[in-house]
Protein backbone atom coordinates (compact mmCIF):
# COMPACT_ATOMS: atom_id res chain seq x y z
CA UNK A 322 0.00 0.00 0.00
CA UNK A 323 1.35 3.43 -0.86
CA UNK A 324 0.64 6.62 1.01
CA UNK A 325 -0.53 9.49 -1.11
CA UNK A 326 1.57 12.05 -2.90
CA UNK A 327 1.01 15.40 -1.22
CA UNK A 328 -0.61 16.99 -4.28
CA UNK A 329 -3.39 14.44 -4.52
CA UNK A 330 -3.83 13.75 -0.81
CA UNK A 331 -7.50 14.40 -0.03
CA UNK A 332 -7.19 14.16 3.73
CA UNK A 333 -5.99 17.23 5.57
CA UNK A 334 -3.75 16.60 8.55
CA UNK A 335 -6.66 17.46 10.85
CA UNK A 336 -8.44 14.22 9.88
CA UNK A 337 -8.45 11.31 12.33
CA UNK A 338 -5.10 9.64 12.93
CA UNK A 339 -6.76 6.32 12.12
CA UNK A 340 -7.37 7.30 8.51
CA UNK A 341 -5.72 4.97 6.00
CA UNK A 342 -4.97 6.07 2.46
CA UNK A 343 -4.44 4.05 -0.70
CA UNK A 344 -3.22 5.57 -3.94
CA UNK A 345 -4.69 4.47 -7.26
CA UNK A 346 -1.78 4.92 -9.65
CA UNK A 347 -3.04 6.01 -13.06
CA UNK A 348 -0.58 8.68 -14.19
CA UNK A 349 -2.33 12.02 -14.48
CA UNK A 350 -5.63 10.38 -13.43
CA UNK A 351 -4.16 9.14 -10.11
CA UNK A 352 -6.14 9.70 -6.93
CA UNK A 353 -6.32 8.65 -3.32
CA UNK A 354 -8.88 6.57 -1.48
CA UNK A 355 -9.18 7.59 2.18
CA UNK A 356 -10.68 5.12 4.67
CA UNK A 357 -11.62 6.19 8.19
CA UNK A 358 -14.21 7.91 10.35
CA UNK A 359 -15.41 11.49 9.97
CA UNK A 360 -14.19 11.99 6.41
CA UNK A 361 -17.32 13.39 4.73
CA UNK A 362 -16.58 16.73 6.39
CA UNK A 363 -13.45 16.99 4.20
CA UNK A 364 -15.10 16.58 0.79
CA UNK A 365 -15.10 20.34 0.20
CA UNK A 366 -11.40 20.62 1.05
CA UNK A 367 -10.65 17.70 -1.25
CA UNK A 368 -12.39 19.53 -4.10
CA UNK A 369 -10.35 22.68 -3.44
CA UNK A 370 -7.07 20.73 -3.15
CA UNK A 371 -7.66 18.82 -6.39
CA UNK A 372 -9.45 21.44 -8.52
CA UNK A 373 -8.34 24.76 -7.06
CA UNK A 374 -10.61 27.77 -6.94
CA UNK A 375 -12.57 27.11 -10.17
CA UNK A 376 -15.48 24.98 -8.90
CA UNK A 377 -18.32 27.08 -7.57
CA UNK A 378 -20.95 24.38 -7.19
CA UNK A 379 -21.04 20.82 -5.88
CA UNK A 380 -23.87 18.77 -7.38
CA UNK A 381 -24.52 16.13 -4.73
CA UNK A 382 -26.27 12.93 -5.83
CA UNK A 383 -27.45 11.32 -2.63
CA UNK A 384 -28.81 7.83 -2.06
CA UNK A 385 -32.23 7.92 -0.38
CA UNK A 386 -30.88 5.36 2.14
CA UNK A 387 -28.22 7.74 3.52
CA UNK A 388 -29.11 9.34 6.86
CA UNK A 389 -29.87 13.05 7.31
CA UNK A 390 -26.91 13.31 9.70
CA UNK A 391 -24.45 11.95 7.11
CA UNK A 392 -25.81 14.29 4.39
CA UNK A 393 -25.43 17.18 6.81
CA UNK A 394 -21.80 16.28 7.62
CA UNK A 395 -20.99 16.38 3.91
CA UNK A 396 -22.82 19.65 3.22
CA UNK A 397 -21.36 21.38 6.27
CA UNK A 398 -17.86 21.01 4.82
CA UNK A 399 -18.76 22.90 1.62
CA UNK A 400 -19.63 26.18 3.33
CA UNK A 401 -16.14 26.61 4.78
CA UNK A 402 -14.61 26.41 1.29
CA UNK A 403 -17.29 28.57 -0.39
CA UNK A 404 -18.84 25.82 -2.50
CA UNK A 405 -22.57 26.10 -3.20
CA UNK A 406 -24.38 22.78 -3.12
CA UNK A 407 -27.36 21.38 -4.98
CA UNK A 408 -28.73 18.07 -3.71
CA UNK A 409 -30.46 15.51 -5.93
CA UNK A 410 -31.82 12.40 -4.22
CA UNK A 411 -31.92 9.00 -5.97
CA UNK A 412 -33.62 5.71 -5.13
CA UNK A 413 -31.06 2.94 -5.38
CA UNK A 414 -32.76 0.16 -7.30
CA UNK A 415 -31.44 -1.73 -10.33
CA UNK A 416 -34.56 -0.60 -12.19
CA UNK A 417 -33.72 3.05 -11.49
CA UNK A 418 -30.11 2.48 -12.60
CA UNK A 419 -31.25 3.49 -16.07
CA UNK A 420 -30.79 5.92 -18.94
CA UNK A 421 -34.06 7.59 -17.85
CA UNK A 422 -32.42 8.46 -14.52
CA UNK A 423 -29.34 9.81 -16.33
CA UNK A 424 -31.61 12.09 -18.34
CA UNK A 425 -33.31 13.39 -15.17
CA UNK A 426 -29.95 13.95 -13.49
CA UNK A 427 -28.54 15.86 -16.46
CA UNK A 428 -31.69 18.00 -16.60
CA UNK A 429 -31.36 18.72 -12.90
CA UNK A 430 -27.68 19.68 -13.37
CA UNK A 431 -28.63 22.00 -16.21
CA UNK A 432 -31.30 23.69 -14.05
CA UNK A 433 -28.74 24.12 -11.27
CA UNK A 434 -26.37 25.71 -13.82
CA UNK A 435 -23.61 23.22 -13.13
CA UNK A 436 -20.56 24.26 -15.17
CA UNK A 437 -17.89 22.04 -16.69
CA UNK A 438 -15.48 23.25 -13.99
CA UNK A 439 -17.86 22.25 -11.16
CA UNK A 440 -17.96 18.90 -9.42
CA UNK A 441 -20.36 16.01 -8.86
CA UNK A 442 -20.33 14.26 -5.48
CA UNK A 443 -21.80 10.74 -5.25
CA UNK A 444 -22.94 9.93 -1.71
CA UNK A 445 -24.37 6.42 -1.63
CA UNK A 446 -23.98 2.77 -2.50
CA UNK A 447 -22.78 1.22 -5.75
CA UNK A 448 -25.91 2.09 -7.70
CA UNK A 449 -25.72 5.79 -6.88
CA UNK A 450 -21.96 5.79 -7.49
CA UNK A 451 -22.39 4.14 -10.91
CA UNK A 452 -25.24 6.45 -11.96
CA UNK A 453 -23.74 9.70 -10.65
CA UNK A 454 -20.34 8.76 -12.09
CA UNK A 455 -21.86 8.09 -15.52
CA UNK A 456 -23.82 11.36 -15.47
CA UNK A 457 -20.59 13.17 -14.52
CA UNK A 458 -18.74 11.49 -17.40
CA UNK A 459 -21.32 12.67 -19.95
CA UNK A 460 -22.63 16.01 -18.69
CA UNK A 461 -20.96 18.82 -20.68
CA UNK A 462 -18.61 16.10 -21.98
CA UNK A 463 -17.32 15.38 -18.51
CA UNK A 464 -17.11 17.00 -15.09
CA UNK A 465 -15.07 15.84 -12.10
CA UNK A 466 -16.58 13.40 -9.61
CA UNK A 467 -15.81 12.55 -5.99
CA UNK A 468 -17.04 9.17 -4.79
CA UNK A 469 -18.27 8.95 -1.18
CA UNK A 470 -19.34 5.29 -0.86
CA UNK A 471 -21.77 4.40 1.94
CA UNK A 472 -22.08 0.62 1.63
CA UNK A 473 -19.31 -1.88 2.32
CA UNK A 474 -19.53 -3.14 -1.27
CA UNK A 475 -19.11 0.31 -2.75
CA UNK A 476 -16.22 1.08 -0.38
CA UNK A 477 -14.19 -2.01 -1.30
CA UNK A 478 -15.15 -2.18 -4.94
CA UNK A 479 -17.60 0.02 -6.86
CA UNK A 480 -16.22 3.45 -5.91
CA UNK A 481 -12.67 2.58 -7.00
CA UNK A 482 -11.51 2.08 -10.58
CA UNK A 483 -13.67 4.44 -12.60
CA UNK A 484 -16.28 2.05 -14.02
CA UNK A 485 -19.62 3.85 -14.23
CA UNK A 486 -22.84 2.98 -16.01
CA UNK A 487 -26.47 1.94 -16.10
CA UNK A 488 -28.54 -1.12 -16.97
CA UNK A 489 -30.76 -1.69 -20.00
CA UNK A 490 -34.10 -3.46 -19.77
CA UNK A 491 -34.93 -5.37 -22.97
CA UNK A 492 -38.28 -7.19 -23.20
CA UNK A 493 -38.44 -7.32 -19.41
CA UNK A 494 -34.89 -8.69 -19.05
CA UNK A 495 -32.40 -6.62 -17.12
CA UNK A 496 -29.04 -6.33 -18.87
CA UNK A 497 -26.60 -5.16 -16.24
CA UNK A 498 -24.18 -2.28 -16.82
CA UNK A 499 -24.65 -2.31 -20.60
CA UNK A 500 -24.13 1.43 -21.11
CA UNK A 501 -21.39 3.31 -19.35
CA UNK A 502 -18.00 4.94 -19.36
CA UNK A 503 -14.65 4.82 -17.64
CA UNK A 504 -14.53 7.98 -15.55
CA UNK A 505 -12.05 7.98 -12.69
CA UNK A 506 -12.98 10.00 -9.61
CA UNK A 507 -10.65 12.74 -8.34
CA UNK A 508 -10.82 11.17 -4.88
CA UNK A 509 -12.73 8.64 -2.79
CA UNK A 510 -13.81 9.18 0.83
CA UNK A 511 -14.88 5.92 2.51
CA UNK A 512 -16.35 7.20 5.77
CA UNK A 513 -16.94 4.24 8.10
CA UNK A 514 -19.50 6.17 10.17
CA UNK A 515 -21.96 5.99 7.24
CA UNK A 516 -22.14 2.20 7.65
CA UNK A 517 -23.94 2.56 11.02
CA UNK A 518 -27.33 2.82 9.27
CA UNK A 519 -26.72 -0.04 6.81
CA UNK A 520 -28.85 -3.16 7.37
CA UNK A 521 -27.09 -6.40 8.14
CA UNK A 522 -27.95 -8.14 4.89
CA UNK A 523 -26.61 -5.31 2.70
CA UNK A 524 -23.50 -5.09 4.88
CA UNK A 525 -22.79 -8.83 4.52
CA UNK A 526 -23.32 -8.68 0.76
CA UNK A 527 -20.23 -6.42 0.67
CA UNK A 528 -18.19 -9.09 2.42
CA UNK A 529 -18.63 -11.32 -0.64
CA UNK A 530 -16.53 -8.92 -2.74
CA UNK A 531 -13.88 -9.06 0.00
CA UNK A 532 -13.72 -12.86 -0.28
CA UNK A 533 -13.36 -12.39 -4.04
CA UNK A 534 -10.41 -10.05 -3.56
CA UNK A 535 -8.81 -12.49 -1.11
CA UNK A 536 -9.04 -15.19 -3.83
CA UNK A 537 -6.91 -12.92 -6.08
CA UNK A 538 -4.71 -11.32 -3.47
CA UNK A 539 -1.50 -13.37 -3.85
CA UNK A 540 -1.05 -12.00 -7.37
CA UNK A 541 -1.50 -8.43 -6.13
CA UNK A 542 0.85 -8.19 -3.16
CA UNK A 543 -1.23 -9.42 -0.20
CA UNK A 544 -1.00 -13.23 0.00
CA UNK A 545 -2.17 -13.22 3.66
CA UNK A 546 -5.49 -11.51 3.00
CA UNK A 547 -7.53 -14.74 2.98
CA UNK A 548 -6.02 -15.97 6.26
CA UNK A 549 -6.49 -12.53 7.86
CA UNK A 550 -10.14 -12.36 6.70
CA UNK A 551 -10.79 -15.84 8.11
CA UNK A 552 -9.29 -14.83 11.49
CA UNK A 553 -11.09 -11.49 11.57
CA UNK A 554 -14.48 -12.84 10.40
CA UNK A 555 -16.09 -12.45 13.86
CA UNK A 556 -14.85 -8.88 14.34
CA UNK A 557 -15.96 -8.01 10.81
CA UNK A 558 -19.45 -9.43 11.29
CA UNK A 559 -19.65 -7.35 14.51
CA UNK A 560 -18.51 -4.31 12.45
CA UNK A 561 -15.60 -3.46 14.75
CA UNK A 562 -14.10 -0.22 13.45
CA UNK A 563 -10.42 -1.22 13.48
CA UNK A 564 -11.11 -4.50 11.68
CA UNK A 565 -13.35 -2.77 9.12
CA UNK A 566 -10.76 -0.08 8.44
CA UNK A 567 -8.09 -2.71 7.82
CA UNK A 568 -10.42 -4.82 5.67
CA UNK A 569 -11.44 -1.90 3.47
CA UNK A 570 -7.91 -0.48 3.08
CA UNK A 571 -6.45 -3.91 2.14
CA UNK A 572 -9.28 -4.63 -0.30
CA UNK A 573 -9.00 -1.22 -1.91
CA UNK A 574 -5.26 -1.80 -2.26
CA UNK A 575 -5.95 -5.02 -4.22
CA UNK A 576 -8.47 -3.29 -6.45
CA UNK A 577 -6.11 -0.32 -6.93
CA UNK A 578 -3.27 -2.59 -8.07
CA UNK A 579 -5.51 -4.48 -10.49
CA UNK A 580 -6.87 -1.27 -11.97
CA UNK A 581 -3.43 0.36 -12.20
CA UNK A 582 -2.24 -2.60 -14.28
CA UNK A 583 -5.19 -2.69 -16.67
CA UNK A 584 -7.40 0.39 -16.35
CA UNK A 585 -9.72 -0.42 -19.26
CA UNK A 586 -9.89 -4.20 -18.89
CA UNK A 587 -7.90 -4.95 -22.02
CA UNK A 588 -5.23 -7.34 -20.72
CA UNK A 589 -5.37 -11.11 -20.91
CA UNK A 590 -3.47 -13.51 -18.67
CA UNK A 591 -3.04 -13.61 -14.94
CA UNK A 592 -3.07 -9.92 -14.00
CA UNK A 593 -5.86 -8.36 -16.06
CA UNK A 594 -8.81 -6.42 -14.64
CA UNK A 595 -11.07 -9.17 -15.99
CA UNK A 596 -9.96 -11.21 -12.95
CA UNK A 597 -12.27 -9.01 -10.86
CA UNK A 598 -15.13 -10.80 -12.60
CA UNK A 599 -14.40 -13.87 -10.48
CA UNK A 600 -17.83 -15.20 -9.45
CA UNK A 601 -19.60 -12.51 -11.48
CA UNK A 602 -20.51 -14.39 -14.67
CA UNK A 603 -22.36 -16.98 -12.55
CA UNK A 604 -23.56 -14.19 -10.24
CA UNK A 605 -25.00 -11.91 -12.94
CA UNK A 606 -26.94 -14.86 -14.40
CA UNK A 607 -28.57 -15.47 -11.01
CA UNK A 608 -28.94 -11.89 -9.79
CA UNK A 609 -31.44 -10.77 -12.37
CA UNK A 610 -33.84 -13.71 -11.88
CA UNK A 611 -37.09 -12.55 -10.23
CA UNK A 612 -38.01 -15.95 -8.73
CA UNK A 613 -34.59 -16.97 -7.41
CA UNK A 614 -34.07 -16.89 -3.64
CA UNK A 615 -30.90 -17.25 -1.60
CA UNK A 616 -30.75 -20.07 0.95
CA UNK A 617 -28.70 -19.77 4.13
CA UNK A 618 -26.46 -22.55 5.45
CA UNK A 619 -29.16 -23.42 8.03
CA UNK A 620 -31.68 -24.07 5.22
CA UNK A 621 -33.72 -20.90 5.77
CA UNK A 622 -34.66 -18.67 2.84
CA UNK A 623 -33.54 -15.06 2.39
CA UNK A 624 -36.62 -12.99 1.55
CA UNK A 625 -36.91 -11.13 -1.76
CA UNK A 626 -34.57 -10.91 -4.71
CA UNK A 627 -30.95 -11.98 -4.39
CA UNK A 628 -28.67 -8.96 -3.76
CA UNK A 629 -25.68 -8.31 -6.03
CA UNK A 630 -23.14 -9.31 -3.34
CA UNK A 631 -25.14 -12.45 -2.47
CA UNK A 632 -25.15 -13.44 -6.14
CA UNK A 633 -21.37 -12.93 -6.15
CA UNK A 634 -21.06 -15.20 -3.08
CA UNK A 635 -23.00 -17.91 -4.94
CA UNK A 636 -20.83 -17.28 -7.99
CA UNK A 637 -17.69 -17.76 -5.88
CA UNK A 638 -19.05 -21.10 -4.66
CA UNK A 639 -19.70 -22.18 -8.24
CA UNK A 640 -16.22 -20.97 -9.23
CA UNK A 641 -14.70 -23.10 -6.43
CA UNK A 642 -16.61 -26.15 -7.67
CA UNK A 643 -15.37 -25.45 -11.19
CA UNK A 644 -11.81 -24.97 -9.89
CA UNK A 645 -11.95 -28.30 -8.07
CA UNK A 646 -13.03 -30.10 -11.23
CA UNK A 647 -9.95 -28.59 -12.92
CA UNK A 648 -7.53 -29.59 -10.16
CA UNK A 649 -7.86 -26.92 -7.43
CA UNK A 650 -6.84 -28.23 -4.02
CA UNK A 651 -9.99 -29.39 -2.19
CA UNK A 652 -8.76 -28.18 1.21
CA UNK A 653 -8.41 -24.62 -0.10
CA UNK A 654 -11.79 -24.73 -1.89
CA UNK A 655 -13.42 -25.93 1.33
CA UNK A 656 -11.79 -23.15 3.36
CA UNK A 657 -13.30 -20.55 0.99
CA UNK A 658 -16.73 -22.16 1.31
CA UNK A 659 -16.35 -22.23 5.11
CA UNK A 660 -15.49 -18.50 5.12
CA UNK A 661 -18.60 -17.71 3.07
CA UNK A 662 -20.64 -19.70 5.65
CA UNK A 663 -18.93 -17.87 8.52
CA UNK A 664 -19.92 -14.56 6.93
CA UNK A 665 -23.54 -15.83 6.68
CA UNK A 666 -23.61 -15.48 2.91
CA UNK A 667 -26.02 -17.74 0.99
CA UNK A 668 -25.01 -21.33 0.41
CA UNK A 669 -27.37 -22.05 -2.49
CA UNK A 670 -30.26 -20.65 -4.52
CA UNK A 671 -33.71 -22.03 -5.06
CA UNK A 672 -36.12 -21.17 -7.85
CA UNK A 673 -33.36 -21.31 -10.47
CA UNK A 674 -34.37 -22.10 -14.08
CA UNK A 675 -33.01 -25.07 -16.02
CA UNK A 676 -29.21 -25.28 -16.19
CA UNK A 677 -29.29 -24.70 -19.98
CA UNK A 678 -31.06 -21.39 -19.41
CA UNK A 679 -28.48 -20.29 -16.85
CA UNK A 680 -25.71 -21.30 -19.26
CA UNK A 681 -27.36 -19.24 -22.01
CA UNK A 682 -27.58 -16.25 -19.68
CA UNK A 683 -23.90 -16.64 -18.80
CA UNK A 684 -22.92 -16.77 -22.47
CA UNK A 685 -25.01 -13.63 -22.99
CA UNK A 686 -23.11 -11.76 -20.24
CA UNK A 687 -21.30 -8.77 -21.68
CA UNK A 688 -18.01 -10.22 -20.44
CA UNK A 689 -18.25 -13.00 -23.01
CA UNK A 690 -16.13 -12.41 -26.09
CA UNK A 691 -17.88 -13.28 -29.38
CA UNK A 692 -20.26 -15.53 -27.42
CA UNK A 693 -17.38 -17.64 -26.01
CA UNK A 694 -17.78 -18.15 -22.28
CA UNK A 695 -14.82 -16.64 -20.45
CA UNK A 696 -14.67 -17.64 -16.81
CA UNK A 697 -12.37 -16.77 -13.95
CA UNK A 698 -11.34 -19.93 -12.13
CA UNK A 699 -9.50 -20.23 -8.79
CA UNK A 700 -6.28 -22.12 -9.50
CA UNK A 701 -4.37 -22.00 -6.19
CA UNK A 702 -4.63 -20.17 -2.84
CA UNK A 703 -4.96 -16.45 -3.61
CA UNK A 704 -4.65 -17.03 -7.35
CA UNK A 705 -7.24 -17.23 -10.12
CA UNK A 706 -6.93 -17.45 -13.91
CA UNK A 707 -8.97 -16.45 -16.95
CA UNK A 708 -10.12 -19.46 -19.02
CA UNK A 709 -12.06 -19.63 -22.30
CA UNK A 710 -11.66 -23.39 -22.80
CA UNK A 711 -13.74 -24.92 -20.05
CA UNK A 712 -15.81 -27.94 -21.08
CA UNK A 713 -19.57 -27.35 -20.78
CA UNK A 714 -20.13 -30.37 -18.46
CA UNK A 715 -17.79 -28.82 -15.85
CA UNK A 716 -19.71 -25.53 -15.99
CA UNK A 717 -23.00 -27.42 -15.69
CA UNK A 718 -21.94 -29.25 -12.56
CA UNK A 719 -20.64 -25.98 -11.06
CA UNK A 720 -24.14 -24.50 -11.57
CA UNK A 721 -25.70 -27.61 -10.03
CA UNK A 722 -23.47 -27.21 -6.95
CA UNK A 723 -25.36 -24.04 -5.95
CA UNK A 724 -28.86 -25.25 -6.84
CA UNK A 725 -31.16 -25.85 -3.92
CA UNK A 726 -34.26 -27.96 -4.53
Ligand SMILES: NC(=O)c1ccc[n+]([C@@H]2O[C@H](COP(=O)([O-])OP(=O)(O)OC[C@H]3O[C@@H](n4cnc5c(N)ncnc54)[C@H](O)[C@@H]3O)[C@@H](O)[C@H]2O)c1
Pocket residue numbers: 384385386387388412413414415418445446447448449451471472473474475478479480481482483484485497498515516517518519520523526629630
Ligand atom coordinates in the same frame (compact mmCIF):
# COMPACT_ATOMS: atom_id res chain seq x y z
N1 LIG B 1 -18.54 0.34 -10.78
C1 LIG B 1 -18.04 -0.76 -10.30
O1 LIG B 1 -16.85 -1.05 -10.46
C2 LIG B 1 -18.93 -1.70 -9.54
C3 LIG B 1 -18.37 -2.76 -8.82
C4 LIG B 1 -19.22 -3.57 -8.07
C5 LIG B 1 -20.59 -3.34 -8.06
N2 LIG B 1 -21.09 -2.32 -8.80
C6 LIG B 1 -22.55 -2.05 -8.80
O2 LIG B 1 -22.93 -1.64 -7.48
C7 LIG B 1 -24.30 -1.96 -7.27
C8 LIG B 1 -24.44 -2.61 -5.91
O3 LIG B 1 -24.00 -1.69 -4.94
P1 LIG B 1 -24.35 -1.83 -3.39
O4 LIG B 1 -24.13 -3.23 -2.96
O5 LIG B 1 -23.66 -0.73 -2.71
O6 LIG B 1 -25.91 -1.69 -3.35
P2 LIG B 1 -26.93 -0.51 -3.64
O7 LIG B 1 -26.31 0.67 -4.23
O8 LIG B 1 -28.06 -1.19 -4.32
O9 LIG B 1 -27.41 -0.13 -2.15
C9 LIG B 1 -28.07 -1.12 -1.37
C10 LIG B 1 -29.12 -0.47 -0.46
O10 LIG B 1 -28.46 0.22 0.60
C11 LIG B 1 -29.01 1.54 0.73
N3 LIG B 1 -27.96 2.34 1.34
C12 LIG B 1 -26.83 2.84 0.79
N4 LIG B 1 -26.06 3.41 1.74
C13 LIG B 1 -26.72 3.28 2.91
C14 LIG B 1 -26.43 3.64 4.25
N5 LIG B 1 -25.25 4.21 4.60
N6 LIG B 1 -27.33 3.37 5.23
C15 LIG B 1 -28.50 2.74 4.91
N7 LIG B 1 -28.82 2.34 3.66
C16 LIG B 1 -27.93 2.61 2.67
C17 LIG B 1 -29.45 1.90 -0.66
O11 LIG B 1 -30.44 2.90 -0.65
C18 LIG B 1 -29.99 0.56 -1.17
O12 LIG B 1 -31.31 0.38 -0.71
C19 LIG B 1 -24.71 -2.85 -8.42
O13 LIG B 1 -25.51 -2.11 -9.31
C20 LIG B 1 -23.40 -3.25 -9.08
O14 LIG B 1 -23.55 -3.49 -10.45
C21 LIG B 1 -20.30 -1.48 -9.53
